Amino acid sequence: MNFIKVTKALVGVMVLLAVVTCGCKDRGPRKQQIGFLMTLDHPYWQNMRLGARDEAQKLGVDVTILNAKEDPVLQIEQIKEIIAKRVDVVCLVPMKKEPLVRGVQMLNRSKIPVIIVNREIGEDCEYICYTGTDTYAGAVTSAKILAEAMGSKGQLVEFHQHLGTGPEVARSNALRDVLKDYPDIKPIARIPHKGERDIVKTEMQTLLQKYPNLSGVYAHGDNFAIAAAQVCQKAGRTDVKIVGMGGSKEAIEAIKQGILTGTSYQQPEEEGRSAIRLAVKYLQGEILDKAYPVSCPPITRENADEFKGQF
Secondary structure, eight states: OHHHHHHHHHHHHHHHHHHHHHHHHHHOSOOOEEEEEEOOSSHHHHHHHHHHHHHHHHHTOEEEEEEOTTOHHHHHHHHHHHHHTTOSEEEEOOSSTTTHHHHHHHHHHTTOOEEEESSOOOSSSOOSEEEEEOHHHHHHHHHHHHHHHTTTOEEEEEEEOSTTSHHHHHHHHHHHHHHTTOTTEEEEEEEEOTTOHHHHHHHHHHHHHHOTTEEEEEESSHHHHHHHHHHHHHTTOTTSEEEOSBOOHHHHHHHHTTSSOEEEBOOHHHHHHHHHHHHHHHHTTOOOOSEEEEOOOEEETTTGGGOOOOO
16 A cells, blocks of 8 residues: 555656656747847837847847837836846947936946947946947038038038937037038028927928028938928928938938938948847857947938938
8 A cells, every 4th residue: 555655656746747847848948138228219219129129039039128218217217127127138229328327337237238229328337339320420421411512611500309319419519520621611500300390390491581591401310301301392492402311211212302412321220130149149258349330321312222211
């Protein structure tokens, strides 16, 4: 009788071990976890998300994407959330250069490596590498297209994005630096577009009336360059040269049609892919360089047929 009881107990233990072992095999090893902290308030960023997700699937890692909505305070809270999740690497698009230093320092203290994507981060924090478009270089490209199209002279207005963001600072600095070589081009106004085409259209109507000799528009973003161009077209002011930044499908088509003068070609999908690839390489023990730039070539009517917009 005791022998039978012992035998039954051993059989039960063996069945239990088999179930546990089977369950472990079904679950498989834990996938490496990557946090991608960014904003999604424009098709540009949505395209970056698509690239990151697709590359993560190809490389067999999990990616958690959080939308900070251009709010640095919200992004700090999301960094706390991603630390609690204990991800293996964080890819970070900083909402603002200086305020996010504290967020990266939090990740540093938690021993979570950081890859900076698309925008710059301030000093006094550590990160593995940067990948993305050189925003300043891309803006220089657009500014040079505009200056040459204006014949190196005339009045210019700038439509800029949220003050203090990395792209706003880089793009405004790029314009100022380029114009040092074009002393006969005079900036006469800086106007925030606040991410809304309607604001650009309203302001552009006023500008055309106030400055009848206006000859150039430098817009932070293709959307807003197109909005300004549409107002100029309607007013019969096809002489006003207008550039954007980004290289959207709509902008490339507008350039082909002669509505827009030019833009600089950014590649958000590739930026997302690059960030994930670099995160995986780092986790595999590869030593990375400090920067992995994504090229940003000029687009004008002469070469627009060579490009296909990503967003």
